[in-house]
Structure formats: structure tokens, C-alpha cells
Amino acid sequence: MKQVVVSVVVAVALFGVIQASDLILGTINSGDRVLHSQGYSAPGIVNQTVSRLVTYNGAYNITAIRAYDRSANRTGMSSLQGGGLGQRNASILLAGYRTGIGYDYLVEIYGR
Numbered sequence: 072m073k074q075v076v077v078s079v080v081v082a083v084a085l086f087g088v089i090q091a092s093d094l095i096l097g098t099i100n101s102g103d104r105v106l107h108s109q110g111y112s113a114p115g116i117v118n119q120t121v122s123r124l125v126t127y128n129g130a131y132n133i134t135a136i137r138a139y140d141r142s143a144n145r146t147g148m149s150s151l152q153g154g155g156l157g158q159r160n161a162s163i164l165l166a167g168y169r170t171g172i173g174y175d176y177l178v179e180i181y182g183r
Contacts, residue, residue, distance in 0.1 A: 094149040094163065097135035097156045099181050106131055107180040110141070111165055115173040122166035124152065129159055131182035138163055139177045147174035 106129050113121045127133075133156055138149040146168045154160035167174050 092140035092145045092147045092149065092168075094136065094138035094151065096137075096151065097133070097181070099135045103134050103181040103183050104131070105179065106133065106182045107178065110175070110177050112141075112175040113167070113173050115167055115171045117171050120167055120170050121173055122164060125163045125165060125178055127154075127161045127163075127180050129180075129182070132157055132159060133161055133180055133182045135179075135181040136161060136163065137177075137179040137181075138165065139179075140175070141177055142173070142175040146172045147176055149176060 107127045109125075111123055111125060113123065115121060133154070136151065136155065140147040140149070148164075148166045148168055150164050151161065152164050153162040161180060163178060165174050165176050165178075
């Protein structure tokens with residue numbers, strides 16, 4: 072039984088590492104509306120790190136933010152840089168994992 076518990080804990084930890092390129096904040100509830108939904112991508116550039124700061128300013132309070140890494144090998148990084156849940160603005164940084172690597176993200180922002 073102890074081995075099963077340890078195996079499950081290790082599997083969950085590895086799943087978290089694999090999914091680290093997605094940004095999932097907040098909860099999408101009934102009554103929430105899509106405030107922003109757009110794809111962002113950039114090819115890799117040799118000896119450079121590619122990045123983009125996505126900014127959203129709106130009239131509704133943000134309840135959830137999703138940035139899904141759509142690249143085949145999940146080579147992106149995303150992070151919230153400003154604003155966020157409970158506010159009317161958000162700044163999300165999208166970037167390639169390292170130099171020479173691009174990114175492909177779908178960014179969705181929900182609110183009410």
C-alpha cells in the first residue's frame with residue numbers, strides 16, 4: 072500500500088512539472104463571460120529569447136485567466152506580471168523556454 076501512495080505522489084508531481092507551461096488562475100463559473108480570447112505565437116530566433124507581454128484592460132473584474140501552451144513540445148513559459156484576479160487588467164508574459172525556441176499560446180480571460 073505504501074508503494075502505491077508513493078507512486079501516486081510521484082506521478083502527480085511529474086504531471087505538475089509537465090503542465091508547468093500552462094498558466095491557470097481562478098475558476099470559470101456560470102455567469103462568467105469571455106473577456107479576451109486570442110492566440111499568440113512567435114518562431115524561435117537563433118541566440119535570442121522571444122517574448123511578448125499581453126495586456127488586457129477592460130470594464131469587468133477578472134475571475135479566471137488561462138494561457139494554454141499549444142506548441143507540440145510545450146516549449147513556452149507564461150507568467151502573470153501585473154493585475155490579475157479581481158482586477159480589471161492583466162499583463163501576461165509569454166516567452167520561449169530558452170534561446171532559439173519560440174512559443175504558441177491561446178490566452179483566455181474570463182470575468183463578470
